[in-house]
Amino acid sequence: MRIKYVLGLIALVLVIAAVAFLGGETRNSKAKIVKVGVITPLTGQFSSLGEGVANAIRLAEEEFERSHDNVKVELVVEDGAYDAQTGIAAYRKLTQVDHVDALILLSTPLLDAMYKTMQADGLPVMTIGLQSEGVVADNIFQLSAAPDLIIKGFSQLTQSEKPLAGADNVAIVYSNNAVDTAFEKTLLTVYSGVHDEYVVTSSDEYPTIATKIAAKADQYDAVVLLTLPSDGANIVKNLNRQLHGKLPQLVFDAQLQTGWADYQKILGDTKVLNGAFNLSLKSGDNKQIASAYKARYTQDMPTFADYGYDTFNVLMNAYDSNTAEWLRAIGKTHMIGQSGTISFDQDGVRIQDVGIFQVVNGETKPTGY
Numbered sequence: 353m354r355i356k357y358v359l360g361l362i363a364l365v366l367v368i369a370a371v372a373f374l375g376g377e378t379r380n381s382k383a384k385i386v387k388v389g390v391i392t393p394l395t396g397q398f399s400s401l402g403e404g405v406a407n408a409i410r411l412a413e414e415e416f417e418r419s420h421d422n423v424k425v426e427l428v429v430e431d432g433a434y435d436a437q438t439g440i441a442a443y444r445k446l447t448q449v450d451h452v453d454a455l456i457l458l459s460t461p462l463l464d465a466m467y468k469t470m471q472a473d474g475l476p477v478m479t480i481g482l483q484s485e486g487v488v489a490d491n492i493f494q495l496s497a498a499p500d501l502i503i504k505g506f507s508q509l510t511q512s513e514k515p516l517a518g519a520d521n522v523a524i525v526y527s528n529n530a531v532d533t534a535f536e537k538t539l540l541t542v543y544s545g546v547h548d549e550y551v552v553t554s555s556d557e558y559p560t561i562a563t564k565i566a567a568k569a570d571q572y573d574a575v576v577l578l579t580l581p582s583d584g585a586n587i588v589k590n591l592n593r594q595l596h597g598k599l600p601q602l603v604f605d606a607q608l609q610t611g612w613a614d615y616q617k618i619l620g621d622t623k624v625l626n627g628a629f630n631l632s633l634k635s636g637d638n639k640q641i642a643s644a645y646k647a648r649y650t651q652d653m654p655t656f657a658d659y660g661y662d663t664f665n666v667l668m669n670a671y672d673s674n675t676a677e678w679l680r681a682i683g684k685t686h687m688i689g690q691s692g693t694i695s696f697d698q699d700g701v702r703i704q705d706v707g708i709f710q711v712v713n714g715e716t717k718p719t720g721y
Contacts, residue, residue, distance in 0.1 A: 356407055383424040386671065388413075388664070389446035390441055392458040394431035397582050400613055402434070404645075404654030405458050405480060410663035411644055423671065428452060436461040447473060454678075458656075460484060464530050467492065476678055478663045480656065484530040487699050491679055495663045497633060497693070497704040519544035519573035522603075523565050525587055526578040528553040535578040535605055552583045562590035565600075574601040581611020585618035592624055603627035606706070609633065609716065610655050623714040631718060634705040636692035662689035 393402035407431050413425050428450050429440035439462025446452045454476040457463055463470075463479055467486040470477050477492045487498075516689040524539065524547050526532040536549070548559045548568070555617055565575060565587075575591075577584045584604065592599055608615065616622055638658040645653035666689070672683035686695045695703050708721040 358494045359431050359544055362694060380466070383422055384476060384673065385424045385426060386454070386668070387426045387428060387450060388451040388667070389443075389452035389455045390427060390429040390457075391432040391433040391442045391446070391455065392429070394429075394658075396433045396435065397580070397614070398434045398458075400654055401610065401656055402458055404430075404657035405660035407649055408641060408645060408653070408657040408660035409456060411641070411648060412661045412668075416665070416668050420668075423668070425668065426456060430457040432457070432462055434459055434461060436465040439465060442501075443469075452636045454667055456660070456667065458660075460531050461529070463492070474675065476667060476675070478667050478682075480659045480663055482531050483701075484534045485702060489623065489699050492702040493666075493682055493696060493702075495659055495666070495691075495702050497706065498697075498701045521571055521573050522574050523550060523568070524545050524548070524578065525550045525552065525561065525565075525575065525584070527551075527580045527583045529580070532580070533577045539576065539578065552579060552587070553585075555586065558583075558586045558590050560586055562594055565591055566594040569595060569600045572600050574603050575599075576603045577608075579607065581607055581614035582618065584611070585606070585615045588615075588624065589619055597624075599624070604628060604630035606633055608632050609709070612655060612716070621714065622711065625711040626713065628711045629719070630709050630711070632707050632709045632716065632718075634707045636688060636690055638690040641690040649655070658690040662691045663696060665689065666694060 375568075392405050392408060393399055394406070410427065413427055417423070417425060428445060428446060430440050439459045443455075443466060445464060445503035446455065452475070455478070457477065457479045458481050460483070461480040463481065463483050464485050467483065470492060471486075471490050474491055478495060479492060480495050482493055482496055482498075483492060487494075494654070522543070524536060524543065526536040526549070529553050550564065552561065577587065579587065584607065588599070588602065602625065606626075609632045613626070619625070635658065638653070640660050641661045642653045645657060666682060666685050666687070669687075670678060670714060671684060672678040672681060683696055688694075692704060697703055708719050709716040711717075711718050
């Protein structure tokens with residue numbers, strides 16, 4: 353009798369479990385599956401940045417699904433290595449093999465190489481990095497500010513009663529890539545004084561460029577660095593060595609902010625940068641994502657991870673099964689994200705404020721300018 357009772361109870365439990373399973377399967381089968389491809393650097397000099405962005409996107413995806421029973425998101429993450437050829441291979445796999453419905457990119461080299469193809473394919477494309485060519489009203493939306501908006505912040509430093517007022521002779525150092533070349537060209541639209549240009553094309557040139565700048569250091573009102581973080585940090589390291597710690601006034605673009613970890617690693621002590629000014633994108637109160645990130649991954653949230661989180665939310669909060677309507681809804685976005693206020697101009701580029709920071713005791717601090 354007892355055995356029959358136990359067997360009957362087991363059978364009942366199995367039936368209930370089967371019903372629950374089938375019921376769950378039925379509910380899930382009604383959910384619209386949306387495939388989102390992510391191309392971000394998981395190898396190379398920007399790997400820590402790229403991994404942080406990918407992790408934040410995963411957090412956003414999990415939160416989204418908990419509050420949207422009717423949509424199931426499948427993330428397909430590929431390494432773009434911040435390299436055009438690697439990124440192109442990843443893009444082709446995602447679009448031709450995985451058949452994704454939308455893309456999130458952190459790869460300016462890929463975007464500049466393939467933007468015409470992306471426009472023709474017509475999928476929603478969200479880029480966290482800069483698009484330096486072909487910026488028009490299309491299916492590509494940029495979650496970081498435009499180069500001209502970032503660099504025009506430099507002109508604030510040279511205005512009356514500002515730190516570089518009267519500066520009329522500067523050294524401009526920039527990396528040999530599309531974005532930093534665009535920064536340099538934009539800078540020259542707001543600065544008309546005397547300047548020398550130093551282009552970093554390889555790591556072998558670090559000592560040579562530093563030597564040339566050191567030879568004229570007493571003539572420069574400032575040294576402006578529009579470089580990849582690794583280039584900028586190594587130039588400063590070599591320059592500091594040659595000038596025995598007596599660096600000229602340094603001014604950085606926003607890449608000091610995004611590449612702070614590289615400066616820490618290469619310089620060892622960021623107090624070397626004390627007194628330097630840098631342009632910084634004004635972010636929001638990202639405590640929520642920072643806390644969630646640390647709880648999930650047991651490490652502090654890397655720079656720009658909040659942009660990855662916001663990018664996913666902008667994309668999926670605007671979701672519509674009709675691609676044209678989806679794109680239209682993205683363009684009309686106006687929200688307060690973890691990285692600040694998010695809205696787009698007529699070309700799909702984020703409208704974002706830029707602030708001026710200064711390195712104090714080895715840390716970047718707002719100046720109030």
